[in-house]
Amino acid sequence: MTSVETKSRVAGKPETGQPVLIIDDVVKTFGDAEEAVTAVDHVSFNVKQGEFVAVIGPSGCGKSTLFNIIGGLLGEYDGNVLIDDERISGPHPSVGMVFQEESTFPWRSVIDNVAFPLELRGVAKSERYDRARHFIGLVGLDGFEKRFPSQLSGGMKQRVSIARTLVSNPRILLMDEPFAALDEQTRLLLGDKITQIQQELKQTTLLITHNLTEAVQLSDRIVVMTYRPGKVKRIADINLPRPRTSDVVGSDAFGHYVAEIWNDLREEASRGMQESEQVARADRRHG
């Protein structure tokens, strides 16, 4: 058992409402001197036990950089990302990650994809299949256990990735644009699945997205980021009732939240667009 495991067992599960993930004054700069790009600029917020928080911002504002720091994939940064008072500088056993890119193993069936993390830990076949079946059911893929990824749609493959992450029972679920490649209808329906899973597991979740509807549909709070350098512009509370379904998308309150956050985002997105147009013009002049 690692010291981290010992610590979390002794400490037990924090109460609902306690911060489990603390992002404190995080700064990340790439490159040196004149070439330096500050991707994340003094970002602070926290995620409480059982809470669903989305980070939204225009392309290039540092969302994936933040995701990689929290997931321990980018060890060098300033400030602190803390889980159980421990500063993150590498992958943490409490964190499960779901990536934007397709990440299923094409040579493994659905059940062997989902059971993979348990196989790595040496869990016996019957037990790992039992647990994998539970999570396959939770993401709505009952009956697809023996299929291979090439026989599934994009949305189904993303559900396999989510089940494979959940099977390890991570305390904190981190997702970076998991539905970005999907069409709007599939997104909304998958959003329903995510909400159901959240209700059942009370999973603490941080979702990175640039999709406004998705952020409002799923979240308790939304962290709105500025265009480069990525700072926190505002943290919005989403007081929509739970349990939620995608029906909420038609409500007045939903429209109100979307409009409010779009106001913040529009400024940032247009700043990003102007900047890329300037770069393109400068490139044409010099090219």
Ligand SMILES: Nc1ncnc2c1ncn2[C@@H]1O[C@H](COP(=O)(O)OP(=O)(O)OP(=O)(O)O)[C@@H](O)[C@H]1O
């Ligand atoms: N490894 C790296 N080396 C140098 N610069 C990087 C690196 N990773 C990211 N950047 C820069 O940091 C900034 C933020 O990038 P990041 O990928 O975090 O943005 P993002 O918000 O996830 O964008 P998108 O919505 O397009 O995924 C960008 O200017 C990017 O060019």
Ligand SMILES: [Mg+2]
């Ligand atoms: Mg990104």
